[in-house]
Amino acid sequence: MLLGVIADDLTGATDVALMLAREGMRVVQTVGTPASAAALPDADAVVVSLKSRTNPPDEAVAWSLASCEALLGAGARQILFKYCSTFDSTDRGNIGPVAEALMARLGAAYTIACPAFPANGRSVYQGHLFVGSALLSDSPMKDHPLTPMRDANLVRVLGRQTRLPVGLVPYQTVAKGAAATRAAFEALAKDGAAIGVADAVTDADLRTLGEAFDGAPLLTGGSGIALGLPENFRRAGLLRPAAAAAPFAAPRGLSAVLAGSCSAATRGQVRDAEERGVPAFAIDPVALAEGRLSAADVLAWAKPRLGATPVLVYSTAEPEAVRAIQERFGREASGAMVERLLGEVARGLVEAGVSRLVVAGGETSGAVVGALGVTMLEIGPEIDPGVPWTLAADGHRIALALKSGNFGGRDFFTRSLSMLD
Numbered sequence: 001m002l003l004g005v006i007a008d009d010l011t012g013a014t015d016v017a018l019m020l021a022r023e024g025m026r027v028v029q030t031v032g033t034p035a036s037a038a039a040l041p042d043a044d045a046v047v048v049s050l051k052s053r054t055n056p057p058d059e060a061v062a063w064s065l066a067s068c069e070a071l072l073g074a075g076a077r078q079i080l081f082k083y084c085s086t087f088d089s090t091d092r093g094n095i096g097p098v099a100e101a102l103m104a105r106l107g108a109a110y111t112i113a114c115p116a117f118p119a120n121g122r123s124v125y126q127g128h129l130f131v132g133s134a135l136l137s138d139s140p141m142k143d144h145p146l147t148p149m150r151d152a153n154l155v156r157v158l159g160r161q162t163r164l165p166v167g168l169v170p171y172q173t174v175a176k177g178a179a180a181t182r183a184a185f186e187a188l189a190k191d192g193a194a195i196g197v198a199d200a201v202t203d204a205d206l207r208t209l210g211e212a213f214d215g216a217p218l219l220t221g222g223s224g225i226a227l228g229l230p231e232n233f234r235r236a237g238l239l240r241p242a243a244a245a246a247p248f249a250a251p252r253g254l255s256a257v258l259a260g261s262c263s264a265a266t267r268g269q270v271r272d273a274e275e276r277g278v279p280a281f282a283i284d285p286v287a288l289a290e291g292r293l294s295a296a297d298v299l300a301w302a303k304p305r306l307g308a309t310p311v312l313v314y315s316t317a318e319p320e321a322v323r324a325i326q327e328r329f330g331r332e333a334s335g336a337m338v339e340r341l342l343g344e345v346a347r348g349l350v351e352a353g354v355s356r357l358v359v360a361g362g363e364t365s366g367a368v369v370g371a372l373g374v375t376m377l378e379i380g381p382e383i384d385p386g387v388p389w390t391l392a393a394d395g396h397r398i399a400l401a402l403k404s405g406n407f408g409g410r411d412f413f414t415r416s417l418s419m420l421d
């Protein structure tokens with residue numbers, strides 16, 4: 001293995017796995033903290049997907065360190081900590097604490113923090129994160145149910161999460177190329193700043209950053225920061241030419257869509273599927289909390305409708321509705337309650353013959369994949385930037401499209417499924 005990746009959520013893991021596969025690496029994604037190095041498959045890159053983004057920082061650190069140990073044990077020469085392109089985190093973490101712990105374990109004098117992902121509209125300029133043309137703090141991320149992002153200045157945001165000094169490697173330096181960029185990180189480290197937030201606006205900038213970190217023990221960032229890494233290994237003669245990809249063979253069977261993301265893109269995708277006549281069930285979190293709604297009720301609605309078209313089950317709601325639920329039942333408790341339900345519904349649907357499943361939302365995907373007991377994924381064709389089809393690679397007969405909340409075109413649900421026909 002050349003590269004070991006630790007991702008803080010499942011759809012983020014799939015996103016970075018797709019990035020590496022597109023750049024010519026043989027990639028396998030595993031689910032959960034690996035028991036040991038022996039539990040990891042043979043590949044150029046292994047992406048370990050955790051569900052650690054919103055957990056208590058101690059837990060996120062422990063899982064990330066255990067994953068790092070397994071990846072190093074399996075031969076990884078470099079570690080990438082992958083988090084969200086919108087830097088989803090709270091003042092407690094978990095980006096800062098995990099980066100800090102991995103730096104200590106790997107003896108890294110400095111590392112990079114860069115969530116830029118231009119193909120999905122995320123860019124970093126003068127340390128400020130933009131979503132499209134809006135600052136992060138003016139984007140729909142300000143209303144995220146679990147990690148509302150209300151400050152776009154990443155030096156400041158990260159500074160609140162770590163005891164390590166945080167500096168900036170600005171665009172003007174990155175534009176000068178990999179050598180100047182590496183020198184800027186070294187200079188920052190000499191001045192005491194251990195983590196450098198790096199500007200990147202285009203894929204070319206990300207490739208420069210990747211080259212600047214050739215041979216470095218640790219990088220942190222969104223999937224974009226992985227763009228230039230395969231080339232480092234290729235240049236060193238370490239990357240075998242990729243074999244022609246086998247055709248993606250999704251198992252025949254019924255299809256369904258489960259949406260637990262309340263992000264702006266998912267809200268549009270739910271509306272689009274409804275407008276196209278996809279039978280849809282809206283979960284009422286109040287009924288769920290009061291015991292008037294269970295997975296059995298949802299399955300009783302869904303099973304007779306499974307057939308030529310998919311069914312859609314969603315808890316997706318507008319920000320005001322989400323806020324009202326959270327005020328009543330608590331932010332974490334409402335999230336956990338909805339995730340548990342969608343996990344149970346997924347299990348019931350698969351038992352009823354669903355073998356093609358689209359899931360919207362990182363936490364939701366973690367809950368669904370956990371409930372299904374899927375432990376390993378093979379990366380298939382790209383549906384939209386950052387979202388591939390995947391196949392369970394552990395004996396389960398299921399194809400999964402695990403979509404980050406804010407990714408994908410408006411017709412994502414129906415288009416992704418029709419790609420398989």
Ligand SMILES: Nc1ncnc2c1ncn2[C@@H]1O[C@H](COP(=O)(O)OP(=O)(O)OP(=O)(O)O)[C@@H](O)[C@H]1O
Pocket residue numbers: 009011012144145146260261262263285315316317321322325326334335336337338339360361362363364365403404405406
């Ligand atoms: N109607 C609702 N009211 C309150 N919470 C909800 C509701 N619907 C979903 N949730 C919770 O909101 C959270 C959404 O997080 P999730 O990671 O699945 O989506 P996302 O953040 O949009 O996607 P990503 O992490 O990929 O960007 C989950 O914990 C989910 O259970």
Ligand SMILES: O=C(O)[C@@H](O)C(=O)CO
Pocket residue numbers: 009011012013015016083084085086117222223362386404405
């Ligand atoms: O980086 C992103 O935006 C996604 O891969 C993600 O992590 C969303 O949960």
